[in-house]
Amino acid sequence: MAQAYQYNRENSKRNNKALPLKQAIEDMLELYKLRSKFNETYIVAYWEQIMGRPISSRTTEIYIKDKKLFVQLDSAPLRNELLMAKSKIVTILNKEVGEEIIEEVVFI
Numbered sequence: 001m002a003q004a005y006q007y008n009r010e011n012s013k014r015n016n017k018a019l020p021l022k023q024a025i026e027d028m029l030e031l032y033k034l035r036s037k038f039n040e041t042y043i044v045a046y047w048e049q050i051m052g053r054p055i056s057s058r059t060t061e062i063y064i065k066d067k068k069l070f071v072q073l074d075s076a077p078l079r080n081e082l083l084m085a086k087s088k089i090v091t092i093l094n095k096e097v098g099e100e101i102i103e104e105v106v107f108i
Contacts, residue, residue, distance in 0.1 A: 035099075036101060039097040039098075039101045042096075042097060043096070043102070044062055044064065046096075050093065050096055058074050058078050059072065061108075064102070067101065068104045069089075069093065070106050071105060071106070071108070072107075073107060082105075086105045090103070090104070090105060
């Protein structure tokens with residue numbers, strides 16, 4: 001005869017060590033080593049808020065591959081101006097996410 005389930009009160013108590021949702025997500029990103037991919041996605045998704053509307057309105061494509069940020073612009077004068085500020089852009093983006101995600105910016 002199969003053994004019937006027996007309710008065990010000690011094992012059914014709530015865990016009082018509940019974490020806030022933000023902390024649980026942070027822990028999950030660290031555990032599964034998804035932090036850098038999450039930060040890359042964050043940079044692409046929040047490009048307008050990070051760099052401003054004038055730059056984002058002239059950006060036609062943006063993606064990250066091998067720690068390089070590729071930005072396609074439809075304005076040659078803006079591209080030339082941003083070329084001179086590459087290191088500042090890298091600093092701003094890495095500061096925004098709190099770690100070194102971007103090593104180089106490539107304008108295409």
